[in-house]
Amino acid sequence: MMTSVRKQKTLKQINRKVILHILRDSGEISVADLSREVNLSKPTLMTIINYYLKNGLVINTRKGDSTEEGGKKPNIYKFNEDGGYAVGMIISANKLTAVITNLKSKILYKTSVPLKTNEGFDGVLKKIIDSYNNLVNNTNIDRKRLVGLAIGAYGITNFTKGEVIFSPHFPSWGKDLNLKEKILEQIPDEIPVIVDNHSRFQVFAEKILGLAQEKNNIVAIQAGKGLVAGVIIENEIKRGNHYLIGEIGHMIVDPEAREICACGGKGCFEAMVSTNRILRMAREKHKEYPDSIIFNGNNPDTIDISDVFTASNKGDELALDLMNDAIKWFGIGISNIILMYDPQIVIIQGIFTKAGEYFIENLRKIINKISLFSIKRETEIKYSELGDKAGVLGAASYVLSKYFE
């Protein structure tokens, strides 16, 4: 099931793909139904169906009611969603998450293993291979039915070569690490391996399974300790010449800021809205606001960002100050992104999806206020509903989209 170099498709291949797409999108279908949808003869359709019956992508589910002369009952066919499997993985700062899905992106098994701070590459590679084998073994699937593996990494990635150019969480990996080759050397299966920045799989998940299924121009922003976006324009994932599209965390939103970013720059978007900064400012204000419900009588060192989110939704004065500051920088950053990419929807992913009503309502307000145009723009701003599965699901779905391309 290895994909070959993209060649000109023959008419036969094109016809097969058309039929497979119809089968995927419809529930059950007979050859007579198919012949009403496409301009192909019944014998040709039967040849195609037989091809897919043989390779397991289509199954003969039952006999239909007889409608034809002579009362012969037609065979009813359907797409076999268990005719193949995809693996999706995400390497984040502190864990490796992996899923195996069927051909309809349904998760069959999920694993998560912790990663050490700046864990060496050999250790992480072993965890990748072990997770992969765990997924395959725990689902008891036929390995020949694996259609591919996609793995998303934080940092700059070279999608074409399958390299992690630089990972901020794993500097010990060095530059231009060919993750794709290393994985292919160690897995027993000959399958396509795809490497990309995690945000590209996350935005893809929104397109395939999330809030953006009806949209062609989408930006998904994950904010937390860092900040990165996945960008889809005209239904295509955008990467750019140096694979930097989406590295919006390092757009400068406040050149006067004292806040130094992980990249060394001053006033980067990421640094201004990072949860670490919000928590640091909260602790600095503890003496001034000892009764703030952020602290709830606890040691200020033990608070986490959810305490600030919760307090802001209850109208706590300090929490509102902190959130208003974050909202201001988010407003500037996202307004710039809207002007750059003109998306139909901006989807917030990551920890800020838990910020609640106060954050998103005021974010929408400030973005409308900053808007330069008198024309009415209708960019939706919403919280993702995919949770922390967005990355792994998007990666597996990306494998499937390539397989069915």
Ligand SMILES: [Zn+2]
């Ligand atoms: Zn920066």
